[in-house]
Amino acid sequence: MxxxxxxxxxxxxxxxxxxxxxxxxxxxxxxxxxxxxxxxxxxxxxxxxxxxxxxxxxxxxxxxxxxxxxxxxxxxxxxxxxxxxxxxxxxxxxxxxxxxxxxxxNRRSVSELTLCFMLGLCRNIFNSGFQLKQSKWEKHGGYQLSKKTIGIIGCGEIGSDVVTLVSPFKCNILVRDIADKSTFCKEEGASEVTLEKLLSKSDIISLHVPLTKLTYHMVDEKFLKKMKPTAFLVNTCRGNVVEQKALKEALQKKIIAGAALDVFAEEPPTDTDFLSLPNLMVSPHIGGNxxxxxxxxxxxxxxxxxxxxxxxxxxxxx
The missing domain is CATH 3.40.50.720 (NAD(P)-binding Rossmann-like Domain)
Known part of the structure; x- marks a missing residue:
């Protein structure tokens, strides 16, 4: 031909x-x-x-x-x-x-942005930088990523690569996937746990699942209320995995400490009130770009x- x-x-x-x-x-x-x-x-x-x-x-x-x-x-x-x-x-x-x-x-590209979000949330980089641009010299340096508990939901190509990138920080890594990840977890020093345990123990939860009927709005009000109030949520997979209305309310009411999103249900997003929340980091779907x-x-x-x-x-x- x-x-x-x-x-x-x-x-x-x-x-x-x-x-x-x-x-x-x-x-x-x-x-x-x-x-x-x-x-x-x-x-x-x-x-x-x-x-x-x-x-x-x-x-x-x-x-x-x-x-x-x-x-x-x-x-x-x-x-x-x-x-x-x-x-x-x-x-x-x-x-x-x-x-x-x-x-x-594009797994390494997405994984690196995920790590960037984790560090940015922990060290309060986005909000403190925004305050400085408003001529406010306020030192709220957050805390180190090192030795924190990281929950990885979806341990495929990208999720497993995030585990590799986070490993040098000596974090306690919890993994939840629909497939058996026991061999991978043993090799990487991670722990395969139930979703309930991951939600209750993680300092940062990072989403790496495909969008399916099972994962649509997986992160809803019930999910968010099971997280620690000091915990952060990172989503670099698909926007509709997270119910945006529920996340907005959780951030406003300090049900969780903060979130970072590279993906949205509607792209580009139009809810400017949501985007301007001080405890939300965002980027315009650049993970794989x-x-x-x-x-x-x-x-x-x-x-x-x-x-x-x-x-x-x-x-x-x-």
């Missing part, structure tokens, strides 16, 4: 802004188009953009049954990133559309297409 004849639509803005990725893709697939600026593509604008494409490289855009009904030429979706919650895999399978995906490609992660995700997204059109070997949606 001649690769130069295949039309590739790239929906991710960060991919389109990378000159290295653009050059590589255009060298192999010269009939490629890019979404480089403006709002995230969704609904009719997304359909229009990829309507006649043979392949699409997608980020967080929703690929659902309705869209696929209006993209008759589409043969493969190549994931630029790792989360698959925005892709209707059942609909892909029904139409015999392949899915190019690899897990963990380090320069190195962007290049790695883009490289694999392109390779999935090359492999598929040369050998038809990209995996089928399951």
């Amino acid at each position: 001649n690769l130069k004849d295949q039309k590739v639509a790239v929906t991710s803005i960060s991919f389109g802004k990378s000159s290295a990725l653009r050059e590589k893709l255009l060298h192999i697939f010269p009939n490629s188009i890019f979404h480089e600026h403006g709002e995230k593509l969704q609904g009719e604008s997304l359909i229009k953009f990829i309507s006649d494409a043979d392949a699409a490289i997608v980020g967080v855009e929703a690929i659902d049954n309705y869209l696929l009904e209006h993209t008759p030429n589409l043969k493969i979706i190549s994931k630029y990133g790792v989360g698959l919650d925005s892709i209707d895999q059942k609909a892909l399978k029904q139409r015999d559309i392949s899915l190019g995906w690899i897990g963990g490609v 380090s320069k190195e992660a962007i290049e790695d995700m883009g490289h694999f997204a392109i390779e999935h297409l090359v492999s598929f059109f040369n050998n038809q070997t990209a995996r089928k949606a399951t």
Whole structure:
């Protein structure tokens, strides 16, 4: 199959802004188009953009049954990133559309931001820095991360990497996962515990689960009230894992000491009262967007297409 004849639509803005990725893709697939600026593509604008494409490289855009009904030429979706919650895999399978995906490609990028959040919350970096910019010299230096109890919920590619990064701080690491992590915990000196114990004992709880029916709003009012009042919550996985209304109330009422979020149910978020809370650290979903992660995700997204059109070997949606 001649690769130069295949039309590739790239929906991710960060991919389109990378000159290295653009050059590589255009060298192999010269009939490629890019979404480089403006709002995230969704609904009719997304359909229009990829309507006649043979392949699409997608980020967080929703690929659902309705869209696929209006993209008759589409043969493969190549994931630029790792989360698959925005892709209707059942609909892909029904139409015999392949899915190019690899897990963990951006894990170190997300893990480092998670560690940054942990340190920032412990040492009160965000709030004290904000106070200084308001000409207020107030020294509230927090406490050290070292030797604290860290709860990791979801110990897959990213969760396990966070354990590796935190280990030098000699923390007491508690792990909760749906899979058996006994061997990993033994190797890393961590403890596999019940969710109840993790919530009641952890000084920091870090979320690293996929968004599924089971994890949707997993962090709700009941969850937060089981945490220590001095504890922090970190979420760098998916926004809808946390019920934002419940978290907002918990922060306002000091049910927990603070939180750090890189992801939100609505992106960009519009609740400015929530965003301005002094005990909340936020970032605009940049966990997987380090320069190195962007290049790695883009490289694999392109390779999935090359492999598929040369050998038809990209995996089928399951």
